[in-house]
Amino acid sequence: MSERTLYDKVWDEHTVTELPTGQTQLFVGLHLIHEVTSPQAFGMLGERDMEVAYPDLTHATVDHIVPTADQSRPFDDDAAEEMMSELEQNVRDSGIEFDDPTTGDQGIVHVIGPEQGLTEPGTTIVCGDSHTSTHGAFGALAFGIGTSQIRDVLATQTVAMEKKKVRKIEVTGDLGPGVGAKDVILTIIRKLGVDGGVGYVYEYAGEAIESLDMEGRMSICNMSIEGGARAGYVNPDETTYEWLRETDAFRDDPEKFEAHKEYWESITSDADAEYDDVVTINGDEIEPVVTWGTTPGQGIGVTEAIPEPDALPADKQETARGSQEHMRVEPGETMQGYDIDVAFLGSCTNARLPDLRAAADVVDGREVDSSVRAMVVPGSQRVKEAAEAEGLDETFREAGFEWRGAGCSMCLGMNEDQLEGDQACASSSNRNFVGRQGSKEGRTVLMSPVMVAAAAITGEVTDVRELPEVAVQ
Amino acid sequence: MSEEVVETVERVTGSGIPVRGNDIDTDQVIPARFMKVITFDGLGEFAFFDQRFDDEDNEKDHPMNEERFRDASVMVVNANFGCGSSREHAPQALMRWGIDALIGESFAEIFAGNCLALGIPTVTADHETVSEIQAWTESNPDDDIEIDVADETVRYGDHEVTVTVDEAQRRALVDGVWDTTALMQSNSGAVAETAAGLPYLDD
Ligand code: SF4
DSSP, X not given: OOBSSHHHHHHHHHEEEEOTTSOEEEEOSEEEEOTTTSHHHHHHHHHTTOOOSOGGGEEEEOOSSOOSSOOOSSOSSHHHHHHHHHHHHHHHHHTOEEEOGGGTOOBOHHHHHHHTTOOOTTOEEEESSGGGGGGGGGTOEEEEOOHHHHHHHHHHSEEEEOXXXXXXXXXXXXXXXXXXXXXXXXXXXXXXXXXXXXXXXXXXXXXXXXXXXXXXXXXXXXGGGGGTOSEEEEOOOHHHHHXXXXXXXXXXXXXXXXXXXXXXXXXXXXXXXXXXXXXXXXXXXXXXXXXXXXXXXXXXXXXXXXXXGGGSOHHHHHHHHHHHHHHTOOTTSOSTTOBOSEEEEOTTTSOSHHHHHHHHHHHTTOOOOTTOEEEEOOSBHHHHHHHHHTTHHHHHHHHTEEEOOSSOGGGSTTSSOOOOTTOEEEEOSSOOOTTTXXXXXXXXXXXXXXXXXXXXXXXXXXXXXXXXXXXXX | OOOOOOOOOSEEEEEEEEOOOSSOBXXXXXXXXXXXXXXXXXXXXXXXXXXXXXXXXXXXXXXXGOGGGTTOOEEEOOTTBTBSOOOTHHHHHHHHHTOOEEEESOBOHHHHHXXXXXXXXXXXXXXXXXXXXXXXXXXXXXXXXXXXXXXXEEEETTEEEEOBOOHHHHHHHHTTOOOHHHHHHTTHHHHHHHHHTOGGGOO
């Protein structure tokens, strides 16, 4: 069993008691909710005549179903409007703060928490959304929960959980040019498998992780769940503290900042902490990664050949065959040159300001290929505003990208942004499951924001490191 | 406050249905477009929808479309079933279709947790054992499989095999404490104490 890791310390700090099931009743410091998974929980609460116990510790946003073109009410889609109204009703009745689109603070739940300073090191954070692991980038213990557990949190501000093992994943060395956080996490998932993290929480460490900005760390923690781990975290350090200092929570309150910082520093993993497992990955060797299949574990370096299913472990062969058939790719070839129809730059994995900046750098002075529909969907209204202040929207528009409003958008087929027919999409999101982007025949290729930008320009999967220089105008 | 009446789930008996494949994600169990609803009612008919129907709503080859499995209540699956999205809509859809228990090689954690919250056991066995049960259900679609959660065994035909039930899950189901809300609410004093001890909740 792990000892003296951040996970152990935060777990102990939040333990209420042990339940008869052997599970721990864990206090929840921050509960985030959105429109898709919460209405049924409020319904269950109502059926039992219960009230929200700690409304101040729950925070709501709307992201999955919001249109990203025209957000005026009522929404065109009746089902979306109904979900929105239901959420409005629930937060009003319970006294929960809600960042609706009129506030300027709306956005994807895993983008708005950190940017407002709601996400703090050493806290426990839950949300009815598997990518809640994102918040672990700050050294929070953050995990996705189901709707019945949302009911528990609303009613008691606690969840019943079993303690997991801790695997330290050390990424050594320096990431090369054109290589970023997304490539690191896709490499980790490929190495450890989509179920390699079941039963574990991942602690990401090593120079390559420590040298990442907060947004990069969020991209990594975000996809912990794609590796089967319910939570992932990075120990907080100066990068974390500097980021937090500038958020709403602390900007005007240096005393509160110092007081909290003392706690944050106390919960980091000790130098002699014990782990259940340690894995080391050489960051120098990572190249831009793209997926060739229909699970996030089916990734390869952009210059590598798509594997022969027979050469994979026995339990992965059949899935691989099905994936290759769906994607229409041939083993032995690389993914370079794979035609794409849509370029999607968005989602809670990669739609924060540095993601947009890096992609804008690539598209600056270039033009989107005529066969491609390219879109940028900022992760939140604040990201959008900040990007516009820097003129990134102009850069994207001039190149031929659509510049849209904040939301989950084409990450999943729950709003009007969807793939059609068998379109292939270069996507900065986190899931390439069949049907995920709204079309059963749709084909998703996961990659980093700069790789999405490169694919948009050439109309095919392209090594961003090889994109020819733009002629000086 | 209403008194909770929680049933115990020591045993589940019913005919089986095999759904084969590793890494079946919850986007397949219930596609996102069917989640634009504010209650779980009616989700049953959409379980595995895109695997069961083509674009024109014609039935495709899928065990859930086969008449002989219509009354099944034990789903027999392979490895890493229920990975991906945390949507409780997935077990809700299966439950509303008629599934009371799952036997598989392994389950994604959030999925298994969501099942537990509904009183649905997710028991595991190795690849060979699971494959044998799947094959058996094909030839004996009307015969019962009995999952004994307390004893960690599965009986079908003249076979009895040992399965694994996660310890917390076993206790929760057998002792009838899988519905945690009331239980945890009764500790509200201790909850307030824990909250008071947290240095970041000072304001
Ligand atoms: S952006 Fe995608 S992964 Fe993230 S919360 Fe939205 S739907 Fe989920």
